[in-house]
Amino acid sequence: MTTESGIEPEELIRISEDQIARFVVERFLSDVEWTELDPDYDLLTTGVIDSLGVLQIASWLAKQHGITLTGPELTAGNFRSVRTIRATAERPQAGGAA
Amino acid sequence: MTRSLVASFTARAAAQPGAPALVWEDRPVSYGDLYAMAVRARTQVEEAAPDADRPVGLLVRKSPEAVALVLGCLMAGRSFLLPSHELPEAPLKALFQQTGCAVVLGLADAPPVDRVVDPAVAMGCEEYPPAAAVDDEAVTFMLTTSGSTGLPKVVPLSSGAVGRFTEWAADTFGIATGVAVLNYAPLNFDLCMLDVWTTLAYGGTVVLVDPDRGASAGYLRDLVADHAVSVVQGVPMLFQLLAEATAESGPLDTPEHVIFAGDSMPARVLAGVSTTFSKARWYNNYGCTETNNSFLHEVDQDRPLRTPLPIGRPLAGVRWLIIGQDGRSLTGPGQGELLVNTPFQSAGYVNAPNAKTFAPHPDGAPGLVYYRTGDVVTLHEDGALSVIGRTDYLVKVxxxxxxxxxxxxxxxxxxxxxxxxxxxxxxxxxxxxxxxxxxxxxxxxxxxxxxxxxxxxxxxxxxxxxxxxxxxxxxxxxxxxxxxxxxxxxxxxxxxxxxxxxxxx
Missing domain, CATH: 3.30.300.30 (ANL, C-terminal domain)
Incomplete structure (x- = not known):
């Protein structure tokens, strides 16, 4: 199936919530299965990630997925949950979909 | 001059010789019998340690004879070091030596005891001379801190400090003739100032828990029930055991005052206390060996229980400061280290530096010596205090x-x-x-x-x-x-x- 613009969905959605959840769990939550991490779980108020964690995720997005985030987007609020991280990565400014 | 502990005890023994002073292994020891044993112990102490200016070392397990030996030292006007008998020989020797003890007395021959005494043995013609008079400032008890690291510190307590404390405790918890008080702690613990020594000075009955059976919930419950104990003081573990034992048998009816001491009460232990006692008032007691009690909080049982329990309000005569991170006294709500001065306070350690721990503070009353508790407290809007933890555990994240x-x-x-x-x-x-x-x-x-x-x-x-x-x-x-x-x-x-x-x- 193709969209009207003819772009494959896989290309548009370049990263899935599952992929992000797998990475977050592997790096920060060793006792948890990735399926247990709710996409809306607040990673910030619960101390799973801090500003250093934000940089680690950003670096992973860049290296593994070619998604480069610019300075203004590297705020903790943009990494609050798996869902927020994905939304951040999807934004056009992220050098993604366009 | 404050009436000394031993003068109060002697007066009780004269007024009510037949009343039970102690209960040990289900047998009562009357005031008259305990007094007679204490007089013998006094003679034995004076004989073994003729130099009245040097302290005596005591190495005893809990028993009526051990209680009599302490009273005998007090009657002889001696200061004495009472460490835990469970310490290994090397630190015990070091403590007795640092304190300058002339001789170490015990009830059984175990090193480093120099002389075994037995206050239970009657000696021919017995005399009952009045107890030696001592000044308020003269040191009597020397207790040790728990010493989680290194050698325990020796805390000397003056006759006046002990007398003032027993007066406060008796008044606050209604300790008097006919009142039974449970003693859970070993005899060398500061908690005994309340449950053993105050009780004996004010005519009550001390129900002594055998430390060897201190982990048996049923034994503890039976002691309280069989001897109609009215005052129960102890560490959280005691209340946890009593809660277990009463879960099936139903609540204990006789206790009127229960006092949480020695450690912060965990939420789950506190929850169990509700069903352990049918009518008791609950108190959170805050203090340490160096100052004895400084704050007291009575728990309002009609309101939801929150831990940590507040430590409440200062006792009469207690002065206190909370020192913030800038080293100055807090003027409003906030967090810092608690400094106290109490009427029951030690003058300072015998075997450790005191300059930092016992000292005046620029924001305190001029010249008054404050003890640095090492506890971090929060001062709430309503003026109540609660303990957050030890300063040793504070870190910056x-x-x-x-x-x-x-x-x-x-x-x-x-x-x-x-x-x-x-x-x-x-x-x-x-x-x-x-x-x-x-x-x-x-x-x-x-x-x-x-x-x-x-x-x-x-x-x-x-x-x-x-x-x-x-x-x-x-x-x-x-x-x-x-x-x-x-x-x-x-x-x-x-x-x-x-x-x-x-x-x-």
């Missing part, structure tokens, strides 16, 4: 001051957590980062995600451990039964070094 002890407490408040240790590891960026090691009541019953949510509802983000590790083995403990955080820290650091050496995939 990303600029926030965090008490690893209070983080442990938060984790322990989660029903799935059986044991918790939180350690602070040095971190180049954050200053410190927290590592929690937990044992759950049931393996796999909860994961770190739920525990993090639990923490985030109760504390600031900096206080949430960066690593929450679950183990299945019991956490290592020190010889005094406390979680051995140093060992856990060494173990975590070693594991991290090991990981750092392995190449990253």
């Amino acid at each position: 990303r600029g926030f001051q965090v008490s690893t002890q209070s983080v442990e407490q938060i984790l322990l408040d989660h029903p799935a957590v059986a044991e918790a240790a939180v350690i602070a590891l040095p971190d180049p960026v954050a200053g410190h980062r927290l590592h929690a090691r937990l044992r759950l009541t049931d393996v796999g019953s909860v994961n770190s995600l739920s525990l993090r949510l639990h923490c985030s509802e109760r504390t600031v983000r900096a206080a949430i451990p960066s690593v929450i590790e679950m183990v299945t083995d019991p956490l290592p403990r020190t010889s005094t039964g406390k979680v051995d955080r140093n060992r856990i820290k060494a173990c975590v650091l070693a594991a991290e070094e090991e990981r750092a050496r392995m190449p990253r995939p």
Whole structure:
């Protein structure tokens, strides 16, 4: 199936919530299965990630997925949950979909 | 001059010789019999230690004879060191030596006892001379701190300090003739000032718990019930055992005052107290060996219970300050180290430096010596105080001051957590980062995600451990039964070094 613009969905959605959840769990939550991490779980108020964690995720997005985030987007609020991280990565400014 | 403990006891023995002073192994010892034993002990002390200016060492297990030996020293006007008989021989010897004890007396021959005495043996013609008069300032009891690291510190208490304390305790908890008081602590503990010595000075009956059976819930319940105990003071463990024992048999009817002492009361133990006693008033007692009690909080049982319990209000005559991070006294709500001065206070350690611990403070009353408690407290809007933890456990995480002890407490408040240790590891960026090691009541019953949510509802983000590790083995403990955080820290650091050496995939 193709969209009207003819772009494959896989290309548009370049990263899935599952992929992000797998990475977050592997790096920060060793006792948890990735399926247990709710996409809306607040990673910030619960101390799973801090500003250093934000940089680690950003670096992973860049290296593994070619998604480069610019300075203004590297705020903790943009990494609050798996869902927020994905939304951040999807934004056009992220050098993604366009 | 304050009436001395031994003068009060002697007056009681004359007024009510047939009344029970002690209950030991289900047998009463009357005031008359205990007085006679104390007089014999006095003679034995004076004979073994003729130099009245030097302290006497005592090495005793709890028994009526041991109580008599302490009273005998008081009658002879001697100061005496009463350390834990469970200490190994080497530190015991060091303590007796540092204190300048002329001789070490015991009821049984075990090193380093120099002379075995037996106050129970009658000696021909007995005389009853009045107790030696001592000044308020003269040292009587010398107790030791618990000494979790290194040699315990020796805390000398003056005759006046002890007399004033017993007067306060008797008045506050209604200790008088006909009132039975449970003594759970070993005889060398400061808690005995209340449950043993105040009771004997004011004519009550001390129901002595045999420390060898101190972990038997049924034994403890029977002691309270069979001897109609009215005042129960103890550490959280005592209340946990009594709660277990009364879960089936129903609540205890006789206690009127129950006093939580020695350690902060965990939420789950406190919850059990409601069904343990049918009519008792509850008190959270705050104090230490150096100053004895300084604050008291009566728990309002009609309101929801929150831990840690506040320590409440200062006792009459107590002066206090809370010193913030800038070294100045707090003027409003906030957090800092508690400094106190009490009418029951020691003049300073015998065998340790005092300059930092016992000293005046620029923001305090001029010339008044304050004791630095080492406890971090919060002063609430309503003027109540609660203890957060020890200053030793305060660390900075990303600029926030965090008490690893209070983080442990938060984790322990989660029903799935059986044991918790939180350690602070040095971190180049954050200053410190927290590592929690937990044992759950049931393996796999909860994961770190739920525990993090639990923490985030109760504390600031900096206080949430960066690593929450679950183990299945019991956490290592020190010889005094406390979680051995140093060992856990060494173990975590070693594991991290090991990981750092392995190449990253």
